[in-house]
Amino acid sequence: MAKRLVPLLNRILVEKIVPPSKTSSGILLPEKSSKLNSGKVVAVGAGARDRDGKLIPVTIKEGDIVLLPDYGGTEVKLGDKDYHLYRDEDILGTLHE
Amino acid sequence: MAKRLVPLLNRILVEKIVPPSKTSSGILLPEKSSKLNSGKVVAVGAGARDRDGKLIPVTIKEGDIVLLPDYGGTEVKLGDKDYHLYRDEDILGTLHE
Amino acid sequence: MAKRLVPLLNRILVEKIVPPSKTSSGILLPEKSSKLNSGKVVAVGAGARDRDGKLIPVTIKEGDIVLLPDYGGTEVKLGDKDYHLYRDEDILGTLHE
Amino acid sequence: MAKRLVPLLNRILVEKIVPPSKTSSGILLPEKSSKLNSGKVVAVGAGARDRDGKLIPVTIKEGDIVLLPDYGGTEVKLGDKDYHLYRDEDILGTLHE
Amino acid sequence: MAKRLVPLLNRILVEKIVPPSKTSSGILLPEKSSKLNSGKVVAVGAGARDRDGKLIPVTIKEGDIVLLPDYGGTEVKLGDKDYHLYRDEDILGTLHE
Amino acid sequence: MAKRLVPLLNRILVEKIVPPSKTSSGILLPEKSSKLNSGKVVAVGAGARDRDGKLIPVTIKEGDIVLLPDYGGTEVKLGDKDYHLYRDEDILGTLHE
Amino acid sequence: MAKRLVPLLNRILVEKIVPPSKTSSGILLPEKSSKLNSGKVVAVGAGARDRDGKLIPVTIKEGDIVLLPDYGGTEVKLGDKDYHLYRDEDILGTLHE
Numbered sequence: 190m191a192k193r194l195v196p197l198l199n200r201i202l203v204e205k206i207v208p209p210s211k212t213s214s215g216i217l218l219p220e221k222s223s224k225l226n227s228g229k230v231v232a233v234g235a236g237a238r239d240r241d242g243k244l245i246p247v248t249i250k251e252g253d254i255v256l257l258p259d260y261g262g263t264e265v266k267l268g269d270k271d272y273h274l275y276r277d278e279d280i281l282g283t284l285h286e
Numbered sequence: 287m288a289k290r291l292v293p294l295l296n297r298i299l300v301e302k303i304v305p306p307s308k309t310s311s312g313i314l315l316p317e318k319s320s321k322l323n324s325g326k327v328v329a330v331g332a333g334a335r336d337r338d339g340k341l342i343p344v345t346i347k348e349g350d351i352v353l354l355p356d357y358g359g360t361e362v363k364l365g366d367k368d369y370h371l372y373r374d375e376d377i378l379g380t381l382h383e
Numbered sequence: 384m385a386k387r388l389v390p391l392l393n394r395i396l397v398e399k400i401v402p403p404s405k406t407s408s409g410i411l412l413p414e415k416s417s418k419l420n421s422g423k424v425v426a427v428g429a430g431a432r433d434r435d436g437k438l439i440p441v442t443i444k445e446g447d448i449v450l451l452p453d454y455g456g457t458e459v460k461l462g463d464k465d466y467h468l469y470r471d472e473d474i475l476g477t478l479h480e
Numbered sequence: 481m482a483k484r485l486v487p488l489l490n491r492i493l494v495e496k497i498v499p500p501s502k503t504s505s506g507i508l509l510p511e512k513s514s515k516l517n518s519g520k521v522v523a524v525g526a527g528a529r530d531r532d533g534k535l536i537p538v539t540i541k542e543g544d545i546v547l548l549p550d551y552g553g554t555e556v557k558l559g560d561k562d563y564h565l566y567r568d569e570d571i572l573g574t575l576h577e
Numbered sequence: 578m579a580k581r582l583v584p585l586l587n588r589i590l591v592e593k594i595v596p597p598s599k600t601s602s603g604i605l606l607p608e609k610s611s612k613l614n615s616g617k618v619v620a621v622g623a624g625a626r627d628r629d630g631k632l633i634p635v636t637i638k639e640g641d642i643v644l645l646p647d648y649g650g651t652e653v654k655l656g657d658k659d660y661h662l663y664r665d666e667d668i669l670g671t672l673h674e
Numbered sequence: 675m676a677k678r679l680v681p682l683l684n685r686i687l688v689e690k691i692v693p694p695s696k697t698s699s700g701i702l703l704p705e706k707s708s709k710l711n712s713g714k715v716v717a718v719g720a721g722a723r724d725r726d727g728k729l730i731p732v733t734i735k736e737g738d739i740v741l742l743p744d745y746g747g748t749e750v751k752l753g754d755k756d757y758h759l760y761r762d763e764d765i766l767g768t769l770h771e
Numbered sequence: 772m773a774k775r776l777v778p779l780l781n782r783i784l785v786e787k788i789v790p791p792s793k794t795s796s797g798i799l800l801p802e803k804s805s806k807l808n809s810g811k812v813v814a815v816g817a818g819a820r821d822r823d824g825k826l827i828p829v830t831i832k833e834g835d836i837v838l839l840p841d842y843g844g845t846e847v848k849l850g851d852k853d854y855h856l857y858r859d860e861d862i863l864g865t866l867h868e
Contacts, residue, residue, distance in 0.1 A: 192322070194353060196379040197345070225774070225848060234379070235345075242342040245824040248779070248817075256776060256847065263378065265353065266322060274378055281845060281856055282778040282816070289419070291450060293476040294442070331476070332442075339439040360475060362450065363419060371475055386516070388547060390573040391539070428573070429539075436536040457572060459547065460516060468572055483613070485644060487670040488636070525670070526636075533633040554669065556644065557613060565669055580710070582741060584767040585733070622767070623733075630730040651766065653741065654710060662766055677807070679838060681864040682830070719864070720830075727827040748863065750838065751807060759863055 192267050199237040199247050199277045203228035203255065203262070204270065226257045227284055231272065247277045256281040289364050296334040296344050296374045300325035300352065300359070301367065323354045324381055328369065344374045353378040386461050393431035393441050393471045397422035397449065397456070398464065420451045421478055425466065441471045450475040483558050490528035490538050490568045494519035494546065494553070495561065517548045518575055522563065538568045547572040580655050587625035587635050587665045591616035591643065591650075592658065614645045615672055619660065635665045644669040677752050684722040684732050684762045688713035688740065688747075689755065711742045712769055716757065732762045741766040774849050781819035781829050781859045785810035785837065785844070786852065808839045809866055813854065829859045838863040 196202050205228040230253045236244040249255060258281060262273040293299050302325040327350045333341040346352060355378060359370040390396050399422040424447045430438040443449060452475060456467040487493050496519040521544045527535040540546060549572060553564040584590050593616040618641045624632040637643060646669060650661040681687050690713040715738045721729040734740060743766060747758040778784050787810040812835045818826040831837060840863060844855040 193382045194379045195382065197377055198375060200378060202379070232379075238342060239824050240337050240822050242336050242340065243824065245820060258845070263355070265378070278780060280779055281782060281847070282776045282784070282814075285775045285777065290479045291476045292479065294474055295472060297475060299476070329476075335439060337434050339433050339437065360452070362475070387576045388573045389576065391571055392569060394572060396573070426573075432536060434531050436530050436534065457549070459572070484673045485670045486673065488668055489666060491669060493670070523670075529633060531628050533627050533631065554646070556669070581770045582767045583770065585765055586763060588766060590767070620767075626730060628725050630724050630728065651743070653766070678867045679864045680867065682862055683860060685863060687864070717864075723827060725822050727821050727825065748840070750863070 194232060194265065194267055194272075196232055196234040196274060198234050199245070200234045200274050201230055201247065201249055201255075201277055201280065202232040202265070203257065203273045203275060204231050205257070205273060206254070225284075226259060227254055228257055228273065229254055234277075237277075249277055249280060249283070254284040256284055291329060291362065291364055291369075293329055293331040293371060295331050296342070297331045297371050298327055298344065298346055298352075298374055298377065299329040299362070300354065300370045300372060301328050302354070302370060303351070322381075323356060324351055325354055325370065326351055331374075334374075346374055346377060346380070351381040353381055388426060388459065388461055388466070390426055390428040390468060392428050393439070394428045394468050395424055395441065395443055395449075395471055395474065396426040396459070397451065397467045397469060398425050399451070399467060400448070419478075420453060421448055422451055422467065423448055428471075431471075443471055443474060443477070448478040450478055485523060485556065485558055485563075487523055487525040487565060489525050490536070491525045491565050492521055492538065492540055492546075492568055492571065493523040493556070494548065494564045494566060495522050496548070496564060497545070516575075517550060518545055519548055519564065520545055525568075528568075540568055540571060540574070545575040547575055582620060582653065582655055582660075584620055584622040584662060586622050587633070588622045588662050589618055589635065589637055589643075589665055589668065590620040590653070591645065591661045591663060592619050593645070593661060594642070613672075614647060615642055616645055616661065617642055622665075625665075637665055637668060637671070642672040644672055679717060679750065679752055679757070681717055681719040681759060683719050684730070685719045685759050686715055686732065686734055686740075686762055686765065687717040687750070688742065688758045688760060689716050690742070690758060691739070710769075711744060712739055713742055713758065714739055719762075722762075734762055734765060734768070739769040741769055776814060776847065776849055776854070778814055778816040778856060780816050781827070782816045782856050783812055783829065783831055783837075783859055783862065784814040784847070785839065785855045785857060786813050787839070787855060788836070807866075808841060809836055810839055810855065811836055816859075819859075831859055831862060831865070836866040838866055 194202055230249055230251055233247050233249060233251055236246045239245055258279050261279055262275045265272045265274055291299055327346055327348055330344050330346060330348055333343045336342050355376050358376055359372045362369045362371055388396055424443055424445055427441050427443060427445055430440045433439050452473050455473055456469045459466045459468055485493055521540055521542055524538050524540060524542055527537045530536050549570050552570055553566045556563045556565055582590055618637055618639055621635050621637060621639055624634045627633055646667050649667055650663045653660045653662055679687055715734055715736055718732050718734060718736055721731045724730050743764050746764055747760045750757045750759055776784055812831055812833055815829050815831060815833055818828045821827050840861050843861055844857045847854045847856055
């Protein structure tokens with residue numbers, strides 16, 4: 190039942206990162222530390238087409254941790270997991286440690 | 287009475303996949319397993335035209351299983367069956383086992 | 384009084400097909416068989432112009448049976464008959480037996 | 481006081497055709513015969529400019545009998561007569577006997 | 578205090594023609610003769626720029642008598658006189674005796 | 675604390691001209707002489723970019739006296755003074771004595 | 772937990788400048804001196820793509836002090852600090868002492 194989704198055009202499939210409400214040593218984190226709306230990119234489309242029909246490749250790669258907009262995105266359930274589809278131009282940025 | 291429809295421009299004709307409410311061995315499936323709005327592509331247009339009048343071919347092929355948007359699409363009844371027409375840019379992705 | 388209309392740009396003139404409510408042998412057809420909104424193309428414009436002023440020819444031909452959108456189209460009465468004008472990009476597809 | 485108007489860009493000046501309510505032999509015509517909203521083209525602009533500033537000539541000519549849209553057009557009174565200005569792309573088609 | 582205005586882009590400066598309410602010999606004119614919304618062009622901009630930054634010259638010249646749209650235009654007071662600024666594409670046509 | 679602002683793209687920075695309510699010899703001016711919404715250009719951006727990324731230079735120069743639209747513009751306080759930012763395409767014209 | 776954000780396309784990340792309510796020698800500043808909505812650019816995207824898919828580089832650089840629009844921008848919390856993301860075309864100008 191677990192299906193694999195290949196996004197079309199410049200869509201990217203994101204698995205949202207749910208911030209831990211406790212640290213690994215068991216300390217409860219205050220609520221505001223969960224504010225960053227981020228996710229891990231699990232699949233990337235081939236890119237949108239420009240006005241001459243040529244592909245504009247997506248600059249985001251599978252595995253990137255991305256900052257997501259507060260609104261938008263389409264929820265998709267694949268197997269047991271919830272994912273979200275976004276257009277690459279709606280992704281705000283990539284996050285790095 | 288069963289007519290064949292050749293979609294125009296970048297329209298594609300989709301037969302929606304109705305998820306089984308029982309498995310083949312007769313076990314009732316919980317409702318949330320039916321959530322994926324998908325369909326099988328049965329006909330594909332020749333493509334939209336770019337601003338110079340050239341065809342931009344549709345990347346979706348007949349037989350593809352596609353993830354459909356929750357809204358949009360035009361219902362079409364051909365013979366006894368219900369189909370839906372979508373613009374290729376509105377199809378979210380292709381589904382693979 | 385019967386006038387001939389030559390549509391301008393990418394407009395096409397369609398005579399709607401009224402589905403028979405009885406078969407030729409006199410059997411009444413159930414209502415849902417009349418659902419397909421189709422028509423016969425009786426005249427086709429020379430095509431829209433692209434951004435450089437060049438003609439983009441209409442891919443629909445006189446005599447085509449077309450699937451019409453549920454909304455839109457301009458009613459035109461020529462002589463005793465009712466016709467509808469559509470832009471070619473609004474025609475959903477062509478129908479074939 | 482009768483002025484001549486040279487329309488600008490792709491505007492065309494139309495004198496609407498008021499359908500006779502009686503035939504020449506005096507027979508009253510039923511109302512529905514007056515339904516066609518048509519007019520005679522009395523002046524034509526030099527054409528709109530494309531995105532490079534080049535003229536796109538108007539394909540409608542002075543003297544053409546045209547089918548007019550039900551809405552739109554700007555009323556202009558020149559001397560004693562009422563005319564209407566339309567953009568050429570809004571004219572539905574040309575009418576021929 | 579009387580300033581000279583050089584319109585920018587494709588703007589043109591128009592002095593509206595107020596139709597006489599009496600003829601020169603003193604006869605009062607009926608109201609409907611004042612219906613034509615026209616003006617004399619007193620200054621013309623260098624033209625709008627196309628998408629490559631090139632100038633598209635204005636086809637209307639200083640001194641032209643123009644037919645104005647019923648709405649739009651920006652009122653400008655220069656010295657004692659009222660003028661109106663319009664974009665050249667909003668001017669309906671030029672008037673000639 | 676007085677900062678210098680370099681406007682970006684096709685923005686221009688304008689210091690509005692407040693019309694004197696008295697002449698230099700002390701005569702009070704009637705209210706309608708203050709109607710012209712004008713300003714002096716104090717800084718000009720490098721220009722907007724066309725669709726190929728090339729700069730379209732701004733035709734308005736520092737020191738120009740410009741006619742401003744009645745609406746729009748962004749108020750900016752630099753040091754003690756109030757300025758307004760406009761896009762160059764929104765400036766109606768240049769004023770000359 | 773402090774993450775680094777690389778903005779995508781023509782987005783820039785700004786740390787807003789909170790005006791001091793006291794001078795360094797302890798004098799309270801009047802409220803209106805805090806009116807300038809400015810910030811320091813801490814990260815810049817690679818640029819938007821034009822219609823042919825080519826990058827249009829962002830003209831704003833890391834370290835620039837910029838004048839921000841009163842509305843818009845997306846709040847982002849990275850570690851303990853609040854930042855704002857803007858599109859480069861929405862930045863009003865750069866500020867210099």
